[in-house]
Amino acid sequence: AQSVTQLGSHVSVSEGALVLLRCNYSSSVPPYLFWYVQYPNQGLQLLLKYTSAATLVKGINGFEAEFKKSETSFHLTKPSAHMSDAAEYFCAVSEATGGYNKLIFGAGTRLAVHP
Amino acid sequence: DAGVIQSPRHEVTEMGQEVTLRCKPISGHNSLFWYRQTMMRGLELLIYFNNNVPIDDSGMPEDRFSAKMPNASFSTLKIQPSEPRDSAVYFCASSRDSVTEAFFGQGTRLTVV
Numbered sequence: 001a002q003s004v005t006q007l008g009s010h011v012s013v014s015e016g017a018l019v020l021l022r023c024n025y026s027s028s029v030p031p032y033l034f035w036y037v038q039y040p041n042q043g044l045q046l047l048l049k050y051t052s053a054a055t056l057v058k059g060i061n062g063f064e065a066e067f068k069k070s071e072t073s074f075h076l077t078k079p080s081a082h083m084s085d086a087a088e089y090f091c092a093v094s095e096a097t098g099g100y101n102k103l104i105f106g107a108g109t110r111l112a113v114h115p
Numbered sequence: 116d117a118g119v120i121q122s123p124r125h126e127v128t129e130m131g132q133e134v135t136l137r138c139k140p141i142s143g144h145n146s147l148f149w150y151r152q153t154m155m156r157g158l159e160l161l162i163y164f165n166n167n168v169p170i171d172d173s174g175m176p177e178d179r180f181s182a183k184m185p186n187a188s189f190s191t192l193k194i195q196p197s198e199p200r201d202s203a204v205y206f207c208a209s210s211r212d213s214v215t216e217a218f219f220g221q222g223t224r225l226t227v228v
Binding site: 043105108 | 119220
């Protein structure tokens, strides 16, 4: 079965600093990978997705992620953090099972941004 | 489109009572997912429908949980009888097909006292 590991359940950065949220996956076939963001009391919102096209994927709100097959990683970055980026971030992989695909989520990383 | 619509947004019920959560997926989407989110266990996939047919219910915790999708525009998740450990936020999500991104509803926060 495929799985997703997010390193660091909590990450804290200063406003304006680089944001780096780590995600590693396990998959025997080229995966579809996703990053979602969840603001307090909200559902999950898609930030970006990798579907075997360009390895560097740009998403909303200035976020991007790079698919590295050799490292089985899909880390999320943003050059300059903003206070509004404080939220929980989830990495997910699409797993093929029984001819269908389902999303498997990591445990999430809570990002705090301080002035 | 209004997105995935879940109701109610909040539900407080007493242990032993039946609880029904409702979901209206995005029109045209043929895959529907029910997830449960707790602090301890994170996001867990409970059940997955494709074209109204349950494909994978291996995440349903026990027989107290059941889900139906009578048509393409409506699904329910029922807990009977409810227990305090069922307290969580339950999310419904839908996608156009099973390999594209899933769109999530706002969730139902269930509290069983």
